Amino acid sequence: MSVAEARGVPLRVLSYNIHSQRDDTAALAAVVRAAAPDVVIVQEGPRRFRWRSKSATLAASFGLVVAAGGPPSLGNLLLASLRVRVRGTRCQRYPLTPGRHLRGAAYADCQVGGVRFLLAGSHLSTDPAERPAQAAAFKRELAAATLPVIAGADLNEGPDGPAWRTVAEGLTDAALAADRADRHTYSCADPRRRIDALFVDPRITVVDYDVVDTPQARRASDHFPVLVDLLLPVAG
Template sequence: MQKMNARQGAAETHTLRVASYNIRKAVGLDWRRDPHRIADVLAEIDADVIALQEADKRLGARAGVLPLQRLEAELGYRMVEVSMGPHSHGWQGNAILVRSHLRDYGSERISLPTMEPRGAVSVRLQDPELEIIGLHLGLTPGMRRKQMLNLQKLMAERDHPVLLAGDFNEWNTGRIPFAPPNTVVTPGPSFHARRPTVQLDRFVLGPGLRSVSSHVHQSPLSKRASDHLPIVVDIAFTGALK
């Protein structure tokens, strides 16, 4: 009941809940691939939009690992079209789930400087007008910085609110180059799920957006479903883009 009241309050203040979750191809800490366990965690979070990392298997046809029919029928999510393969959910493992009542202008695959199969994907919502970019950055500091500077430039060129969500693979907040008017939101330690001590997962809010609250989603289920914990932010729209 408390969760329902909180979500009702968010709706009254015109907020949107966005989550980011590295699902490790749905392989939990027990080394079992259990897509329905991931779906159960997503049901606990109750977000409007979810950026996922490692949503596809790494080898072969890079098939997606999520139970899409269940996500649509029970949770009301649709998968944003960003895949280049018939069996994949995302691009370079990045995928986005959007609640079915939210309309969008379309989706995009965003190339980043990389020496690994990494990148970003985006969806631009119509109402509220917002572009959400899901990302999974590289393993080396120099490459991550190039990727973040590329994304910072992209955000500056947009004429609508933009939110970045994903696994930045960066534990040192001093190496996050996003400066005002952007706001970096680090909800807390999200890795390793068994004993979270490192802040790898973050959001970046561009102009026109404000963080109302944020948290790392910790539950008995989320502590087993992946090696990352999901992160969540509730955002409000300020209307000021400069």
């Protein structure tokens, strides 16, 4: 085992609300490709007519492949590089509040460098009355995982909100771990809030964290992407 392997297996993660690809899609692809992630956790991905081909086209524009998600998870999409092996997937739908949008989550059992982890993504409601129950449903799945968890989400509230605290409990907030919680993720036009987060199992080391704020990112979506470098724990 090399010295690097003894410390952990590196993994680069991007979590990104892509605003249903309503903005500059060429800029969107350029932002993701420049980040060179191993996995991307997408919110507001393709979820309606021809969603499979649209998801595949989106992934290809990033230089990645589809791992999990789509309409069964209501627009949450997990993408992966060929470095990552996907061993299993599942989707979750939160209970529907009449008159509101459906929300859900996507999960993938992944492996890289001989290390397995659970990749998860969700997008909570804009309605503060709905978010706590959705956060609790997401958290139950994360808490039941036997693998180290990597969870990216657009929580639609900041760290002082109850839904955020529910999801964050027992996990490491990557921004706090890197002492960069002052980096706002929304909106690109007027960034004043951190509502997009990446949470990881405490056994996972946060090496670096960034909110990608570039001219291209400001054209690509209404959210900035969260980019995190991790070291996954090696057993033994």
